[in-house]
Structures are given as structure tokens and as C-alpha cells.
Amino acid sequence: MEVALADLAEPPCYQKVTKEAVHLYRLGMNANRIASVLKVDRTTAVRALRWIKATPFIERQFSIVSTCQCATECSYNT
Numbered sequence: 001m002e003v004a005l006a007d008l009a010e011p012p013c014y015q016k017v018t019k020e021a022v023h024l025y026r027l028g029m030n031a032n033r034i035a036s037v038l039k040v041d042r043t044t045a046v047r048a049l050r051w052i053k054a055t056p057f058i059e060r061q062f063s064i065v066s067t068c069q070c071a072t073e074c075s076y077n078t
Helices: 018-026 031-038 042-054 057-063
Strands: none
Touching: 018 031, 018 042, 031 042
């Protein structure tokens, strides 16, 4: 029996957009708006937000860092 393996070097799409999704969520956007801004579907946006909640704190603090503390200065705040 043969099984095709996916290229494991590249993370899934929801992991790629997690940093931006969390940033937008902290600005008060819902999953639909986040998906629209990031040009992904709603399921991907929701998975990104759920994934970060499931990731241990130590791993998270180094990989997910908010770049903006003020919603008024954020380029996503449109």
C-alpha cells in the first residue's frame, strides 16, 4: 500500500495567517471581517484563532507578537 505524504516543511494556511488574524481580532474584528481582510475563507480565519488558543504559551510568545498596541494607528483599521 502506498500513501502520498504532504510536504511537511510548509505550514498549513491557517498557521501562516495566525499572527495577522490575532492582531485583527485584538482590534475587535470578527472572523468574517478578518477573513475578508486577509483574503482567506472564514474557516481558515477561525482555525487560525483556535490554533493560537491551543498553542502552549511559551511557543506562542516567540511566534505570535502583536505589532500594534493602538487601534488608531493600525493599517488594518479601515
